Amino acid sequence: MTTKDDNNPSGHDAGRAGLQDLLQVFHGVNEALFVHDSKGGILELNERAMRMFGVDRNRALDLDFGRDFFAPHAPMRKLSRLCSRIDAGGNLLFSSTARIPGEGRQFSVEVYMKKIAWRGREAVLTTLRDITRHKEYESRLRIRRKQLEAILDAVPIATFVIDHEHKVVIWNKACEAFTGVLRDKTLGRAVDSRIFYPGPGRQVLADLVLEGNVEKMCTLYGDKNLASCLYIPDAYEARDTLNIQGEARDIYFLAAPYQDVQGRVLGAIETIQDVSDRTRVERALKSSERRLREITSNIPGVVYQYYVQDRDTKMFTFISDGVRWMFGLDPYKVLEDQELFFQSMDEDIRATFLQALESGGESDELQEFIFSMPGGPDGEKVWIKNRALCRVREEDGAVVWNGVLTDITQEKRLEIMRSEVERIVRHDMKSPLIGIAGLGRHLLKEDLSEKQRNFVVTIYQSGIKLLRMLNNTMSLLRIEQGTYTLKEERVNLAEVFCSLHEELLPSAENKGVKLEYYLNGAAMTRSDSVETKGERILLESLFANLLHNALEASPTGESVQVVIKRSKDSCLVDIHNQGAVPANIRDRFFDRYVTHGKQYGTGLGTYSALLIARAHGGDITFTTSEEEGTHLFVTLPIPY
Structure with a gap:
């Protein structure tokens, strides 16, 4: 019996041509393609698959797809079970570990399986994509995220980071301690505003900065000293009095977007600082401008009055209990013997302090200087600011200093941290600058017009100059401050x-x-x-x-x-x-x-x-x- 197509040779030719076109597309695909049965017998593979596994077609057709092309414990070793899970019209997508037949070298692949009809029989089309580099990138990304988390965990400022979907990706240890909320309760979720504000949920500052929603920022934070940050682009800061863990605190918070190298916004970071102590000091200092002669007990630090009659007559006439926790000294004993106070300092600091106290004259300006001394944990330096006002007594001409010593060690730590961030930024900027300068120098060897040459020289000079400025910024700052060695x-x-x-x-x-x-x-x-x-x-x-x-x-x-x-x-x-x-x-x-x-x-x-x-x-x-x-x-x- 014959059919219409049997009597039509041109129909057979068209079929064969269509099959050839299909095979040409099959072999031209840039991913490895295998056609196989459910037991692992290979029916066909494309040229990309041959190159990926280093086998020719004849050898591949003699191999078992699941056993010879995949690692011993890979899911593909149970190929028939996998194939049975593929519904008609459905597919499977998963990651696995492939290997080179006969060599044992393994690499990561993404596997896509789909049932097809192949030359009149049911078969499975499996696509393999080498994702080794992708896995390496993922591993590096995980390592860098861990490094970033470790760095932020070492930062004493409460900090959290959200991604572009407004979900928390980092909630550092300081944030846990400050809010009393563990990171496991926040990661992968939107920030729960009830941690900070009572009542219904609302967006926090980081959410609004991420959206760039200035109008809503003004609505929610307009009465909270909202302002754009002067030194961070697109960042906003605010202050508010909040009840955190049952305690009213003066809070300063700052939120800024972060971007990738292409300038795409990836998320936002927010820092939260308890500035209650700073706020109290600011208020106390405003009051002290009117009543600075009075020795008060509510100013944090060491409040003192120092009396200088002449070179041989000088003493503390008052020193607060702050000297006990700041210097480990009994205030009453210091009043009896001032040397107990000064002998705890290095000789140069002692000389500077005494010279300042002995050389004072009537002035309405507060005198300040900063010094350091050992005394912190593990021998760490403690930084102290002296802030005092000098008066000359009319009755005897004696110089009287009313002052306060405050511990600014934490501020110094933040300065060091800021310097380290600047160093990282400079390092990240140097590579592209070197490239710009090198390209400029290379272009100068080309045949350029005078106008083009002037432009290139400007690019080259600017790149070299900025490189040198980046290299020397911090050294020059320390030289300027007199602290460089x-x-x-x-x-x-x-x-x-x-x-x-x-x-x-x-x-x-x-x-x-x-x-x-x-x-x-x-x-x-x-x-x-x-x-x-x-x-x-x-x-x-x-x-x-x-x-x-x-x-x-x-x-x-x-x-x-x-x-x-x-x-x-x-x-x-x-x-x-x-x-x-x-x-x-x-x-x-x-x-x-x-x-x-x-x-x-x-x-x-x-x-x-x-x-x-x-x-x-x-x-x-x-x-x-x-x-x-x-x-x-x-x-x-x-x-x-």
Whole structure:
């Protein structure tokens, strides 16, 4: 018996062509495809599957799909049971562990199974996607989240984080202690506002910041000192008096969105601080402006009155019980012998404190200074602020100080924490900046128009300048505060200037200015030895700032000369350019933020250079005139 199709060869040809098209699509899919029966017999596989498992088609057709292509304990070892679970028109999707036949090497895959008809029989189409890298990313993400949780758990400020669905993902230990609510009760759920506010549930500040709903923020927090945060973009802060764990507290809370590197908002973070003590101190200080002469017992810390008649007659006339818990001293014994108080301090702190007390004069301004001393747990430093008002008694001319000592150790810890966050930010910013500067330098080798070259030079200079600023920000801050300790080493200035020459050469060539270096009257080379002592990175910053300024100030076609002369105990570096310092800034040339005529000048180059020079025991001076140009003289010590 024949059919219509049997008598129609063109129909058979069309069928075969359709099958060939289907097989071509089958083999062109970028994921591994297997067609097999429920017992593991392989009927067909595509080219991607062959490459993934390193087998050819003939070998694969002789293998058992469940036994040979999957790890011993993988679900696919019970293939027939899995296949029986696939309903008509249904599918299975799960993760498993595949292996290379004969090798044993294993890797993670995502498995998608679906029943199909294959060449007139029931079969299963299984798609395998290698998710090894995805698993690695997930593992890294889990590790980083654990690290972040550990960091936030070490933060003494109550902090919680919500994701883009407003569900809590982090609730740190300080938040548990502050609210009395364990993290297990909050994770994966929206923040329960009843932890903070009585009555029906409502959105907390983090929810509103995440939505960017300023109107609702004003409705809920308008009477709670709501304000945008000055130093965090899109963040808001507020203060309120709340009943937390049955106790009324003055609370300061701040919420900010957090983003990925593409700028997409991923969630929000909120910190909650009990500022009850701070609020009480603020109120007490306002009152003390009117009644500062009275010694009060409600100010936290050590309240004291100190009397100075002359060099030999000086004593505490009052000291509060705060000295007991802050210094571990009996207040009555301190009144009898003031040395008990001062001997607990280091000699330099003791001298500073006594000098301040003995040199006072009538003033309406509160005098403040901060000092540290051992006394915390495990020998940790305790930071203390002295805040006092001085009066001169009319009857005998004696100087009387009414003051208070407060423990600001916690504030100092927060400063250190903030510095660490700044360090992390600087580190994360350096990589893209290095890339920007490197790309700029590479582009300068290309055939560019003058306008394009100017743009690229600006990009290169800005990248290098910002990199240097990031590297030195915290060091300069500590130098400025007088708390920086140099990590001294021998530094060869010849190597420093050779390195800076390569960095500044694109800018110099673009402007048509030559860079020349001389040592004791002869041209200097990298092999020369001109040693000084100090920190190389800081000295590079010093001379980079001065050379950069000299290049900017130099007329086109001239040269910037660096002349180094050594003497017995110092090294003199003369940086000369033909430009003159404008007359209106010569008296303030080394002051902070002083600049003139520079589109992107910050006015920090010479200021930071002078800070660094003096931190090294050196100095910077200059001469300038329209005829001779400008000479900057940097003096540095040489190692013995």
